Every structure is written in structure tokens, then in C-alpha cells.
Amino acid sequence: MKWTLTLLASGSLLLSGCLMSREARVESDYSYAGQFRRYRTYEFVSGDGMNSDTSKLGEAVRDAIRVRLKLQGYHAARRRPDLLVNFRLFEGDMRFRGYAQDDFTRWVKNGYVEDEETPQDSRKGYQPVRMLLAEGTLLVTLIDNRTNRAVWNGYASGVNIPAGPRGEVILRRSVRSIFDQYHVFTAGYLNGQTPAGADEE
Template identity: 80%
Template sequence: MKWTSTLLAGGTLLLSGCLLSQEARVESDYSYSGQFRRYRSYEFVRGEGLNSDTSRLGAAVRDAIRTRLKVQGYHLARRRPDLLVNFHLFEGDMRFRGYQQEDFTKWVANGSAEDEDTPREARKGYQPVRLLLSEGTLLVTLIDNRSHRAIWNGYASGVSVPAGPRGEVVLRRSVRSIFDQYHVFTAGYLSGQSPAGLDED
């Protein structure tokens, strides 16, 4: 199954009063073909709107993502990054198709990953789940730059972004909550090793 569609599933979480006192649903899902132990570098996918270089809200989201990934050992790389990071803010209610999966942290800890050599009988199946996301959703997608497939999605729904600096605060806190679902440190980072040869920003 190709991972060009949105991948969603997971648990819930109540964010702070900065989300306008609404209960935000924070969840994630992942591709079984993701090589999560291999990734060390990333770059942002840029475009229009929130993803543009000139958007203040987009800059707040990128800065929050950059800060979180740095804490987990990832480096920003302009050339040949392992991961491409994309994000989008959807307004209003949305219907998404997610997938029922085992805990992501457990999956990564077991060193599991599927590829073309994985026997059909040993492959995990994707169990679709219909989800209703309400009152605005911030979606963050990690894409394997080598295969060009989405390998992880995290999102917070129920996110209302007010105008001005307060909106930036809301988005930064939403990003932190989303990446609480992505418990992956780069190989060797916790033991003090640091990858070399990366073109950092």
C-alpha cells in the first residue's frame, strides 16, 4: 500500500487554555515501511500559505518543529535530507481516514520495518478508521526523501488560531503536543555521538 494518503490514528490529549478552552485531539500514525532508526536529517517542504517563507504563522510552526527535532538529535540539511517535513493547517471540520495500529514507540523499539522482501504473510495489515476532526487541524507529515512516501503523520484537531502573537503561541504548543507522539531519537544521539557532514541552516 502506497503512503501518499493521510495516515492517522492514536490517543487523545487536552491542551492548555491557549487553545481557546477547546479539547484538542492529538494523534499520529505511521507507515510500516518507515526506516525510523536510519533517519538523521531533515528539510522543510515549502510552498504557499502557512508553508511559505513569508508567513509569520508558518515561521512559528517551522521554528517549533526545528526546536523539537534538534532535541531528538536531528539536523537540518539542505542537501539530501533523510526526511522532508510538511505541515498544513486545515480550517473547520474534516473527515479523515486513519488506521488502527500498535503503539508507535513499541514498533520502533522492536526495530520493525517492512520492505519489498517482507513475506506477504508476515506483513502488518492496515485497519481503516473513520475520523471526524473538528474546529481546525494542524497536520505534520514526515516523508522519506528516498522513497518519497509519507512515513509518519501527527496532528492536533480542535485548534483555533487567533490573530496576532497569540496565534503563534497556539501553533507552537500544538507542535509540541504533536511531537510528543514521535518518540524517536537519532541513532547514537543519546550516547553523545553526532552525525557529521550535514549542511545545517
């Protein structure tokens, strides 16, 4: 990555970052049944609003997610992707239910997965935590395409989107902050393996 920005551009980015992070709260939660080491490919859920191709803000979010997933070894796949990616921007304050959980990175690193065969007394259980997310929230959800169940949520609150290009910059920064919570590289990625079924770029 090149860090050759002009002093003026650097100052502008730092200022916009400070304005965004002043109230920003970035959190995530996950499903204990998620097969995180198995996922290698993804596709976006289609829909209206930000999820549609006609939205510039939606495309900014989609592009930022593509960049981040590619850096972590994931590939886009139109046919039978492992993960479906959904995102939504909520305006104003929002009451949200998260979960008090063990560190996600440690959970994945240790290879823990709960399934139907996991004894009831060995299951972690979910401890709900009610939160008030203020002044706009960007929510990104990863869905296991095989089970059609959400396996990871990442969200940033305090995301105020002004009109024009600055709004796109803030959304891209928000996506990066959200995916800083998702420390998962695909299996074999660091060894140079390409996922089967991935679309050619």
C-alpha cells in the same frame, strides 16, 4: 529548561493551554516501511501559505518543529536530507482517514520494518479508521526523501488560531503536542554522534 516564569505569565500560558486542549485531539499514524532508526537529517518542503517564509504563522510552526527535532537529535540538511517535513493547517471540520495501529514507540523500539522481502502473511496490514476532526486541524507529515513516501503523520484538531501573537503560541503548543507522539531519537544521538551531512549551525 528553565521554569522561571512570573506568576502572571504562568497563569496566562495555563489559560491558553486549557482553551486549546479543551477540544484538542492529538493522534498519529505511521508507515510500517518507515526506516525510523536510519533518519538523522531533515529539510522543510517549500510551498505556499503556511509553508512559505513570508507567513508568520508558518515560521512559528517551522521554528517549533526545528526545536523539537533538534532535541531528538535531528539536524537540518539542505543536501539529500533523510526526511522532508511538510505541514498544513486546515480550517473548520475535516474528515480524515487514520489507521488503527500498534503503539508507535513500541514498534520503533522493537526495530520492526516491513519491506519487499517481508512475507505477505507476516505483514501487519492497515486498518483504516475514519474520523471527524473538528474546528481546525494542524497536520505534520514526515516524508522519506529516498522513497518519496510519507512515513509518519501527526495531527492536532480543535486548533483555533486567533490573530496576533496568541495564535503563534497556540501553534507552537500544538506542534509540541503532535511531536509528543513521535518518540524517536536519532541513532547515536545519546552517544554524542553528529549526523554526516548535517548543516553547521
